[in-house]
Amino acid sequence: MAARQLYATAQRVEGLPIILVFLVLLGLFMYTAPEVFLAPYIYTTFLSTLPPLVLLAIGLTFVIGAGEIDLSFPAVISFSGFVFAVLFKQYGLGWIAAAAGLGSGLLVGFANGLLIARVGIPSFMATLATQFFWAGMATVLSGGKSYALRGAEQSSVWKALVGRLAGAPESMAWFNDVSVQAIWTALIAAFLWFVLNRHRFGEHVLFIGDSNAVARVVGIDVEREKIRLFTLMGGLAALAAMLLTLENKNFFGNQGQGYLLTAIASVLIGGTSIFGGRATIVGTVFGCFIIGMIEAGLVATGLTGAWVRTIQGLVFLVSIVFYLWVEEPQRVRAFLARGASFRLRRDSDQAGRAEWRAGQVIGQPEADRRKR
Amino acid sequence: MALSAGTSAERGEEHIVRLENVQKFFGAVQGLRDINLGIGRNEIVGLIGDNGAGKSTLIKVMTGVLRPSAGRIFVRGREIDAASYSVRQAHELSIETVYQDKSLAEKQPLWRNFFAGRQIVNRFGFIDVKKERAIAREMLLSSIGFRGAGITVDSTVSQLSGGERQGIAIGRAMHFNADLIVLDEPTAALAVSEVRKVLDFVRRIKASGRACVYIEHNLAHVHEVADRLVVLDRGAIVAEISPRAMSVAELTEYLIALQH
Amino acid sequence: MMRARRRLIGAAAAAMLAGAGTALAADAPGKGVTIYMQMGGNPGDGATLARQTGAAAAATALGVDKLNSQFSAWAPETMLQQFKEALAARPSCIVIMGHPGNDAFADLVKQAVDQGIVVTDGNSPLSELQKTYGSKGFGYAGVDLYAGGTLTAQRMIEAGHLKAGDEAMVYGVFSQAERGLSEKGLADTLEKAGLKVDRLEITQEANSDPSLAVPILAAYVQSHPRLKAIGTQHGGVTGVLEEVLKKAGKKPGEITVGGIDLAPATIDGLKSGYVSVTLDQLLYLQGFMPVLQCVLTAKYKMPGLSLNTGAGVVTPETIGPLIPLIEGGYR
Numbered sequence: 001m002a003a004r005q006l007y008a009t010a011q012r013v014e015g016l017p018i019i020l021v022f023l024v025l026l027g028l029f030m031y032t033a034p035e036v037f038l039a040p041y042i043y044t045t046f047l048s049t050l051p052p053l054v055l056l057a058i059g060l061t062f063v064i065g066a067g068e069i070d071l072s073f074p075a076v077i078s079f080s081g082f083v084f085a086v087l088f089k090q091y092g093l094g095w096i097a098a099a100a101g102l103g104s105g106l107l108v109g110f111a112n113g114l115l116i117a118r119v120g121i122p123s124f125m126a127t128l129a130t131q132f133f134w135a136g137m138a139t140v141l142s143g144g145k146s147y148a149l150r151g152a153e154q155s156s157v158w159k160a161l162v163g164r165l166a167g168a169p170e171s172m173a174w175f176n177d178v179s180v181q182a183i184w185t186a187l188i189a190a191f192l193w194f195v196l197n198r199h200r201f202g203e204h205v206l207f208i209g210d211s212n213a214v215a216r217v218v219g220i221d222v223e224r225e226k227i228r229l230f231t232l233m234g235g236l237a238a239l240a241a242m243l244l245t246l247e248n249k250n251f252f253g254n255q256g257q258g259y260l261l262t263a264i265a266s267v268l269i270g271g272t273s274i275f276g277g278r279a280t281i282v283g284t285v286f287g288c289f290i291i292g293m294i295e296a297g298l299v300a301t302g303l304t305g306a307w308v309r310t311i312q313g314l315v316f317l318v319s320i321v322f323y324l325w326v327e328e329p330q331r332v333r334a335f336l337a338r339g340a341s342f343r344l345r346r347d348s349d350q351a352g353r354a355e356w357r358a359g360q361v362i363g364q365p366e367a368d369r370r371k372r
Numbered sequence: 373m374a375l376s377a378g379t380s381a382e383r384g385e386e387h388i389v390r391l392e393n394v395q396k397f398f399g400a401v402q403g404l405r406d407i408n409l410g411i412g413r414n415e416i417v418g419l420i421g422d423n424g425a426g427k428s429t430l431i432k433v434m435t436g437v438l439r440p441s442a443g444r445i446f447v448r449g450r451e452i453d454a455a456s457y458s459v460r461q462a463h464e465l466s467i468e469t470v471y472q473d474k475s476l477a478e479k480q481p482l483w484r485n486f487f488a489g490r491q492i493v494n495r496f497g498f499i500d501v502k503k504e505r506a507i508a509r510e511m512l513l514s515s516i517g518f519r520g521a522g523i524t525v526d527s528t529v530s531q532l533s534g535g536e537r538q539g540i541a542i543g544r545a546m547h548f549n550a551d552l553i554v555l556d557e558p559t560a561a562l563a564v565s566e567v568r569k570v571l572d573f574v575r576r577i578k579a580s581g582r583a584c585v586y587i588e589h590n591l592a593h594v595h596e597v598a599d600r601l602v603v604l605d606r607g608a609i610v611a612e613i614s615p616r617a618m619s620v621a622e623l624t625e626y627l628i629a630l631q632h
Numbered sequence: 633m634m635r636a637r638r639r640l641i642g643a644a645a646a647a648m649l650a651g652a653g654t655a656l657a658a659d660a661p662g663k664g665v666t667i668y669m670q671m672g673g674n675p676g677d678g679a680t681l682a683r684q685t686g687a688a689a690a691a692t693a694l695g696v697d698k699l700n701s702q703f704s705a706w707a708p709e710t711m712l713q714q715f716k717e718a719l720a721a722r723p724s725c726i727v728i729m730g731h732p733g734n735d736a737f738a739d740l741v742k743q744a745v746d747q748g749i750v751v752t753d754g755n756s757p758l759s760e761l762q763k764t765y766g767s768k769g770f771g772y773a774g775v776d777l778y779a780g781g782t783l784t785a786q787r788m789i790e791a792g793h794l795k796a797g798d799e800a801m802v803y804g805v806f807s808q809a810e811r812g813l814s815e816k817g818l819a820d821t822l823e824k825a826g827l828k829v830d831r832l833e834i835t836q837e838a839n840s841d842p843s844l845a846v847p848i849l850a851a852y853v854q855s856h857p858r859l860k861a862i863g864t865q866h867g868g869v870t871g872v873l874e875e876v877l878k879k880a881g882k883k884p885g886e887i888t889v890g891g892i893d894l895a896p897a898t899i900d901g902l903k904s905g906y907v908s909v910t911l912d913q914l915l916y917l918q919g920f921m922p923v924l925q926c927v928l929t930a931k932y933k934m935p936g937l938s939l940n941t942g943a944g945v946v947t948p949e950t951i952g953p954l955i956p957l958i959e960g961g962y963r
Contacts (some may be wrong), residue, residue, distance in 0.1 A: 041720035049713045133586035144807035144833050146708070148735030207488055210477035216437070217474050217720040219459045244709070252708045252738040253807045254836030277479035296717040299668070299700045345547045
C-alpha cells in the first residue's frame with residue numbers, strides 16, 4: 001500500500017504539496033530558461049521584490065485561518081506608504097517616519113478589528129469598505145502625486161530595512177546583492193510560525209476559524225482575539241508598504257492594488273483552508289515563491305504575457321486537487337470506487353452472458369441442472 | 373471573584389450552584405422567569421421541557437455564557453457577581469459544559485481540544501506542546517478508555533463518532549476536576565450503541581462524586597439516569613419530579629397535559 | 633544495407649542544408665541580441681497591440697535572438713519590478729516606458745548601463761535619463777507628450793468650432809510625472825483658447841480597466857448639460873467614450889471628443905462621429921523603433937535616437953483606409 005504510506009508522509013511534512021509544485025516549476029524554468037534560472041541574479045532579485053508579498057500573505061494566513069478575510073491591505077500599502085514617504089522626504093524624519101508608517105497600519109487594522117468584532121460587520125464587507133476609505137484618504141492627502149525618495153539609500157532607515165549585504169569575496173559577488181529585507185522577512189515568518197503553531201494566540205485563531213461558537217464555549221475571548229488579529233494584519237501590511245516604498249525609492253500614488261489577488265492566491269494554493277481552522281505558514285511562503293516566480297519564468301522562457309494567467313490558474317487547480325487528495329482521501333476513494341463498481345457491473349454482465357452461452361454449447365442437461 | 377475549587381464535601385454546602393429569582397430578557401421577550409433552582413453536590417438533575425421552554429438559556433446563565441437580567445447566582449454558597457460572570461470564571465469555579473456539537477473544534481487535533489482555553493503556557497504565552505500531548509495521551513487511554521481503534525492525540529475530532537466525541541468532552545471536563553458538568557442534549561442524533569456509551573459516561577460522573585445537569589428531549593434516556601427531573605415551560609420551572617415516582621409513559625402524559 | 637546508406641546520405645544532406653541556412657542567418661543584424669521589452673498594458677489591448685506587432689516585426693526582420701515581452705497593466709511599481717527581473721536575466725537590451733518617472737528609474741538604469749546593458753525608452757519620455765545615457769543608446773520613440781496633447785486640443789477646437797466660454801472636461805492621469813504632460817498639454821491649450829476646463833483624475837482601476845470609467849463619465853456628462861468637449865490622452869478611455877455619450881443620451885457631434893490611439897472601439901467612435909479627433913501616436917513604430925535601437929547600439933554602438941511619433945490626428949474623414957491596417961494590428 002505505497003499510496004497509503006505516501007499519503008501518511010504527505011500529511012506529516014507541512015506544506016509538502018506546494019513545495020513539490022514549487023520544485024517542479026523551478027526545475028521546469030531551469031530547463032527552459034537556463035541562462036536566467038541557473039544564475040544567481042534572478043534569485044537575488046526575488047529576494048528584493050517578494051518580501052512585501054510574503055509579509056502580506058503571512059498576515060492573511062492568520063486572518064483566513066480565523067475564518068475571516070481582509071481586503072483592505074492594498075489600501076494600507078497606499079496609506080502607510082504615503083505616511084512614511086511624506087514624513088521621510090518632506091520632513092526628513094527617518095526612523096520617526098518608519099514608526100509613523102507602522103503606527104498608521106496598526107491603526108487601520110485596529111479600526112477594522114473594532115468594526116468586525118465589536119460592531120459585528122462581516123469581515124468581507126467591513127474591509128471592502130475600509131479599503132475604499134483608506135485608499136481614498138491616501139489619494140486625498142497626497143493629491144494623487146508620487147513621491148520620489150532620491151538619496152534614500154544614504155539613510156540609516158534604508159540601510160537597516162532594505163540595505164544590501166556586504167563583505168562577500170569576489171567569487172560570491174551575488175551575496176552583496178541580497179537585500180536585508182529578505183532576512184527580516186524570514187525572521188518574521190519563523191517567529192509567526194511559532195506564534196501560529198505553538199502560541200496561545202495562534203491556537204485561538206485556529207479555534208475561532210474552526211467555529212466561533214466552540215471558541216466561545218471553551219472560554220476564548222473571540223472579540224478581543226479578532227481585534228488583535230486585524231491589528232496584526234495592519235501592522236504587517238504597513239511593514240510591507242515601507243519595504244516596497246524604500247526598495248523602489250518611490251511612493252507611487254496608487255501602489256498596492258496589484259497585491260490583492262496575488263496575496264490571497266498565495267495563501268490558498270499554500271494549503272490554508274478558506275473555511276478556517278487550518279493554516280500553514282510554510283505553505284503560504286512557498287505559495288508566494290510560486291506566484292512571484294511564474295511571470296518572470298514565463299517571460300524568460302519567451303511565452304507571451306497572455307499565458308501567465310492561464311498557467312497561474314493551472315497551478316491553482318493542481319494544488320487544490322492535490323489538497324483534496326491529501327486532506328480528504330475518502331472523497332477521492334469514493335470517486336474511484338464509483339468507477340470500479342461500474343466496471344464490476346459491466347464485467348459481471350459479461351460473465352453472466354458467457355456462462356449462458358457456455359450452457360448452450362455444453363448441452364441441455366447442464367442448463368437443466370442449473371435451473372433446479 | 374475567584375473561589376478556590378476545593379472538593380464539594382469540604383465546604384459542607386448543600387448546593388454547588390443555586391439560582392435565586394433569576395430572570396432573563398432578550399429585548400422584550402422573557403426567556404427565563406423566576407428561576408429558583410439548586411443543584412446538589414452529587415446528583416444528576418435532568419432538565420426537560422418542550423422546545424423554546426428555556427432549557428438552553430437556563431444552563432447558559434448557570435455557566436456564564438449569558439448574563440442574567442436579574443437575580444442572584446450562588447456557587448458553593450457564595451454569591452458571585454452576575455454581571456462579570458464568564459465562561460472562564462465558571463471554569464475556575466469548576467463548572468463545565470458539554471455541548472452536543474459545540475464542545476469540540478472539528479478540524480483541530482484532540483490534544484489541542486483538551487486544553488483549549490486553558491493551555492499550559494510559559495510566561496510569554498507559548499504552549500508547552502510536549503506536556504499537553506503527554507497528558508492528553510494519558511487521558512485518552514485512562515479516563516476515557518480509547519484503546520487502539522486508530523485514534524491518537526493527533527487525530528482530529530472529525531474522525532470520531534458522535535458518542536466518542538461526547539466521551540472526549542466529558543472526559544475533558546472530568547480531568548479538569550469539574551464539580552458540576554452540564555450536558556446539553558448529549559444523545560441527540562446518536563446511534564443506539566453510542567447512546568449507551570454516553571449514558572455510561574453520565575453515570576460515571578455521579579460515581580466520581582460530581583454533579584450533573586442534563587438537558588434531554590428523550591424522556592427514556594433521562595429517566596434512566598436522573599435523580600431528579602426539573603420541568604421547564606415557557607421560561608419557568610413548573611414541576612420537579614422524581615423518576616422513581618413516575619414511569620416514562622406517565623411522564624410523557626404529564627408533559628403533554630402541561631401544554632393545555 | 634542499402635536502406636541504411638540511403639538514410640545516412642539523407643541525414644548528411646539535411647545537415648548541410650541546415651549549415652547553409654545558419655550561415656545565412658549568421659549575417660542577421662540582430663544575432664546575439666536578446667531583448668526584454670515593457671509593453672505597458674495587457675496583452676492585446678488597444679494601446680498595446682500595435683506595439684507588440686511592431687516589436688515582433690522588428691525582431692523577426694533583424695533576426696533578434698529573443699524578444700521577451702513584459703506586461704504591467706500600466707502600474708508603475710510593476711514596471712520597476714519587471715525591470716529588476718529583466719536585469720537579472722542579463723539581456724543585451726531592456727526597453728522601458730516612462731510611467732514611473734526619471735527619479736524612480738535613475739538608479740536602476742544606472743545599474744543596467746554599468747553592467748553593459750543597453751536601455752532605451754518608448755511611449756512615455758524620460759528626458760533626464762535620455763540626456764545622461766543618450767550616448768549609451770538611450771533613445772526615445774514616442775510622442776512628445778505635451779505637444780501631442782496640444783495638437784489634439786487644437787484639432788478639437790477646429791473640428792468642434794469651440795470658442796471661449798465653452799465648458800470642457802479633461803480626463804487624465806495628471807498625477808504621473810511625465811505621462812501626465814499629455815493631458816496637461818490638452819487642458820492648457822483648451823484653457824488658452826478661453827474654454828472653462830474641468831480636470832478629472834483617472835483612478836488606478838480605471839487606468840487598468842477603462843470600462844470602469846464608463847459610469848463615472850456618463851454621470852459627469854449628464855450632470856453638466858452645457859458640456860461641449862471631452863479630452864483625454866488615454867487610449868482605452870478614448871475607446872469607451874462613444875458608449876459613454878450614448879448612455880448619456882447625446883448625439884454624435886453634440887460634444888467634441890478628442891482622444892488618442894486607434895483601438896477598435898475608437899474606430900467605431902470615429903465612424904459614428906462620436907469621436908471627433910484622435911491623436912495617432914503610431915504605436916507600431918513605438919514597438920519597432922526601440923527594438924531597432926537595441927540592435928543598432930548593441931551591435932554597432934550607435935547613440936540613442938529620438939523619434940517623435942506624434943505626427944498627426946485621425947478624424948472621421950480619414951479613418952476609412954486605415955481600418956484594415958488597424959484590424960491587422962499595424963496601426
